[in-house]
Amino acid sequence: METLLQDVRFGFRMLVKSPGFTIVAVLTVALGIGANAAIFSLVNGILLQPLPYSHPEQLVSVRATYPPGALAAMREQVHTMEVGGYSEGHELNLTRRGDPVRLTSTLVSAELFSILGVRPELGRTLYPGEDRAGQDNYVVLSHALWEQRFGRDVTIIGRSIELEGISREVIGVMPADFHFPSPKTQLWLPLHNDPRAQGYWADDFMPVIGRLRPGATLHQADAEIQLFQSHVGELFPWPMPKAWNADVNVVPLQSGMVANIRTRLLLLLGAVGMVLLIACANVANLMLSRAATREKEIAVRSALGAGRQRIIEQLLTESVVLAALGGLVGLAFARAGLWLLRAKLPPDTPRLTDVHLDWRVLVFAALVSLVTGLLFGLAPALQFSRGNFVESLNSGGRGAAASVSQRLRGGLVVGEVAFAMLLVISAGLLIRSFWALSHISPGFQSEHVVTARITPNQSFCTDAARCLSFYHVLLDKLQSSPGVSTAALVNDLPLGGTVTKRSVRVEEYLNPIAGLQPLLWLHAVTPNYFHVMQIPLLSGRGFTPADESGPPVVIMTAASARKFWPGQDAIGKHMQFARDKEWRTVVGVLADVRAYDLQNTVPTWIDGAVYSPYSPRASME
Numbered sequence: 001m002e003t004l005l006q007d008v009r010f011g012f013r014m015l016v017k018s019p020g021f022t023i024v025a026v027l028t029v030a031l032g033i034g035a036n037a038a039i040f041s042l043v044n045g046i047l048l049q050p051l052p053y054s055h056p057e058q059l060v061s062v063r064a065t066y067p068p069g070a071l072a073a074m075r076e077q078v079h080t081m082e083v084g085g086y087s088e089g090h091e092l093n094l095t096r097r098g099d100p101v102r103l104t105s106t107l108v109s110a111e112l113f114s115i116l117g118v119r120p121e122l123g124r125t126l127y128p129g130e131d132r133a134g135q136d137n138y139v140v141l142s143h144a145l146w147e148q149r150f151g152r153d154v155t156i157i158g159r160s161i162e163l164e165g166i167s168r169e170v171i172g173v174m175p176a177d178f179h180f181p182s183p184k185t186q187l188w189l190p191l192h193n194d195p196r197a198q199g200y201w202a203d204d205f206m207p208v209i210g211r212l213r214p215g216a217t218l219h220q221a222d223a224e225i226q227l228f229q230s231h232v233g234e235l236f237p238w239p240m241p242k243a244w245n246a247d248v249n250v251v252p253l254q255s256g257m258v259a260n261i262r263t264r265l266l267l268l269l270g271a272v273g274m275v276l277l278i279a280c281a282n283v284a285n286l287m288l289s290r291a292a293t294r295e296k297e298i299a300v301r302s303a304l305g306a307g308r309q310r311i312i313e314q315l316l317t318e319s320v321v322l323a324a325l326g327g328l329v330g331l332a333f334a335r336a337g338l339w340l341l342r343a344k345l346p347p348d349t350p351r352l353t354d355v356h357l358d359w360r361v362l363v364f365a366a367l368v369s370l371v372t373g374l375l376f377g378l379a380p381a382l383q384f385s386r387g388n389f390v391e392s393l394n395s396g397g398r399g400a401a402a403s404v405s406q407r408l409r410g411g412l413v414v415g416e417v418a419f420a421m422l423l424v425i426s427a428g429l430l431i432r433s434f435w436a437l438s439h440i441s442p443g444f445q446s447e448h449v450v451t452a453r454i455t456p457n458q459s460f461c462t463d464a465a466r467c468l469s470f471y472h473v474l475l476d477k478l479q480s481s482p483g484v485s486t487a488a489l490v491n492d493l494p495l496g497g498t499v500t501k502r503s504v505r506v507e508e509y510l511n512p513i514a515g516l517q518p519l520l521w522l523h524a525v526t527p528n529y530f531h532v533m534q535i536p537l538l539s540g541r542g543f544t545p546a547d548e549s550g551p552p553v554v555i556m557t558a559a560s561a562r563k564f565w566p567g568q569d570a571i572g573k574h575m576q577f578a579r580d581k582e583w584r585t586v587v588g589v590l591a592d593v594r595a596y597d598l599q600n601t602v603p604t605w606i607d608g609a610v611y612s613p614y615s616p617r618a619s620m621e
Contacts, residue, residue: 014318015325022322025283029326029372032279034333035272037357037365041338043265044364045355051254052177052354054117058212061256062225064248065205068193070232071109074208077228080221081210084112085191088181089497093457094149096162101149102455103163106185107192107204113140115211116180122146123157123172126190133194139168140188143176163189165459181207181257182348201236202503209253222250239516257350274422276372284376287319319377320370327369331357334365443593443601444494445534451493468548471614475526488529489614492521494595499603500524503578504610509564517578518607520560521595526614530590540571540588547613552580555588559601560608575610584612 015022050056060081066074071085088106113125125140139161141150150156160167168189179185194200212221229248233240251259335357345352454474461467471489478487492498503517527543529535538558547553554575561570574583592601595609602609 015322021286022325025286025322026326026329028279028282028286029323029369029376030329030333032272032276033323033327033330033365033368033372034337036269036276036368037330037334037361038337038341039265039269039272040364041334041355041357041361042341043269044358044360046258046349046351047262047265048360049351049354051257055211056254057252059116059253060210060212060218060221060250061253062208062210062248062250063256064225064229064245065207066232066245067201067203067205068191068199069195069201069235071206071208072193072195073232073235074228075111078210078221078224079213080216080224081212082111082115083208083210084109084115085206085208086112086181087191087204087206088185090189091455092163092187093165093455094161094163095165095457097149102453103145103186104184105163105187105189106181107190108188109191109193112209115209117211118174118178118180120172121175122154123170125172131190131193133192133197136190136192137166137168138171138190139163140172140174141170142174142186142188143178145186146173165457177353179353182350183353184347209256210250218250218252225250241516261350271426276368277375278420280372280376283322284378284380287376287380315380316374316377319380320373323369323373323376326372327365330369331362331365334361440594440598442494442598443535443591443595449532454489468615486528486532488532489524489526490529491524491614492595494533494593495597499596499606501606502610505576505578506564507574507583518564519605521602521606521609522577523595523609523611524614525611529611535593536591538589538591539569540586542588543611543613548615552582552584553587553613554584555590555611556586557590557592557601557609557611559592560610561586561589563608 051059053059062083066085068085071083074083086106086108088104090105090107092103092105094101094103108126108131110126110128110131113120118125120140121143123140126138129135130138141156146152146156156170157172158169160169162168174188191204210221212218225248229245233244338355338357342352342355454471456467456470460470475487475489478484492500500522502520502522504520506518509518525543527545527547530537530542537555540555543553543555556564556570564570564575565573570586570589573586575586576583590611593609594601596603596606
């Protein structure tokens with residue numbers, strides 16, 4: 001131990017004597033270790049740490065989605081686990097408490113909180129049965145919403161707040177570290193389970209989570225879900241496609257939550273690992289250059305009785321001291337980098353709130369610093385392990401280990417180039433993909449177009465005529481505003497992440513699945529919408545103000561028209577929305593719009609897209 005401390009002190013003195021070398025080497029190592037520590041913090045918080053729930057090893061995720069009716073059937077028929085569902089991303093207006101505010105909610109089955117094993121900070125969560133129609137008038141607040149909107153008022157429990165014009169009783173406030181299913185959720189409402197409603201089998205196909213019952217295994221739960229899936233389609237009021245949930249399986253909840261980001265994080269960790277290896281090669285080259293000036297010093301020490309092992313130990317200790325300094329500076333870089341990553345990553349990144357510089361990251365940084373020091377310390381150690389100290393002393397400190405040094409430097413340069421090429425090729429592929437995405441035409445023009453969300457309470461729009469009048473007044477005022485050339489309304493913005501779906505009957509179209517009606521994405525728009533978005537009309541006509549109250553009409557996208565009437569002119573064809581009595585006439589065909597994402601015009605579970613005039617017949621958000 002005394003020898004080690006002596007080597008550490010000597011190493012510090014040698015580094016202080018060469019401040020230029022020390023600063024460059026420490027910063028090089030710090031950048032590599034800092035990048036690795038920052039990315040490992042993500043890997044640790046998202047992939048490695050157990051979920052912050054009671055007995056997280058018992059929590060599972062069913063890799064499929066089910067409507068409320070199927071979830072209720074699953075609850076009765078599946079015995080290996082307790083199951084619950086949730087539907088996130090529902091936006092609601094909070095009114096009558098200061099200025100109106102738009103909140104993001106998650107609808108949950110009554111069992112969900114007990115499945116997760118979480119307790120509220122105030123009040124209670126949902127009791128069994130409180131997600132049934134007539135018994136679901138409750139709300140649970142997030143800790144952040146309770147603080148920001150209600151000023152941490154503990155008397156809020158038992159009082160009512162107005163959401164979408166409907167009074168709901170606040171029954172609980174969740175802890176500050178509870179963010180299920182994502183940090184965007186500000187409140188939780190019970191699912192409205194009403195078997196009499198058609199949406200009981202059609203709306204909100206939800207993810208399902210569960211908790212294994214005592215004695216049950218993941219394999220048993222998976223087998224039981226497979227059996228349930230094999231016959232649940234028979235419970236629907238209409239035929240379900242065989243492909244629906246065909247690949248259903250049960251996985252640990254943590255695996256299910258992070259499945260979409262796991263590969264990207266591990267690739268990122270591998271990339272910064274290569275950056276660290278390049279940094280090691282750079283510092284090793286610096287160490288070799290510095291070692292060339294120390295050959296006489298090392299030769300003198302050898303002549304005075306220092307053995308090769310002792311000299312190598314001292315050189316490696318000096319390298320580890322240098323790496324430790326780099327690790328300390330790297331942690332400061334990691335802290336700043338982690339702050340930047342958390343600010344720039346999408347807010348719905350799973351488990352982002354669990355990412356911190358904790359003790360695991362500190363241990364990782366310490367181990368990486370140790371390994372890094374040993375790696376770049378090997379180069380000078382190898383040089384002096386093979387050099388002839390007597391020859392070095394006789395030649396004035398030059399040339400004894402020159403050939404060894406040159407070979408090592410050549411190898412390090414080859415390694416640096418190889419790692420750099422891997423990173424450059426990977427970066428080139430990413431840039432190429434980004435360039436390709438940025439040059440995909442979405443089918444509309446977004447330049448000089450601004451958007452705003454107008455969201456009246458649902459209770460206000462139960463009167464369709466009043467809602468229609470409100471939107472007309474709003475649109476007229478907007479179009480007369482300075483700087484606005486034209487304006488329009490639409491229920492779902494392209495690439496906005498929301499899909500309004502409608503089942504339809506299509507004239508002359510026979511679905512390959514007998515009895516199953518096509519599902520279309522319904523865009524409700526005002527007449528100027530196509531002009532505002534510069535979406536070309538391929539045939540027929542656009543909408544006019546008269547279409548709001550006249551015979552019902554629709555406009556199809558080109559891909560939808562080809563699917564339903566291949567080789568035919570779609571103009572004059574008819575379709576009927578579910579629950580409508582009237583048939584709608586196709587009056588126009590539009591160019592395709594990549595409204596879902598830059599690769600797809602519609603989701604894979606949607607059969608096409610249709611535009612309807614904004615009217616009492618069509619829903620506007």
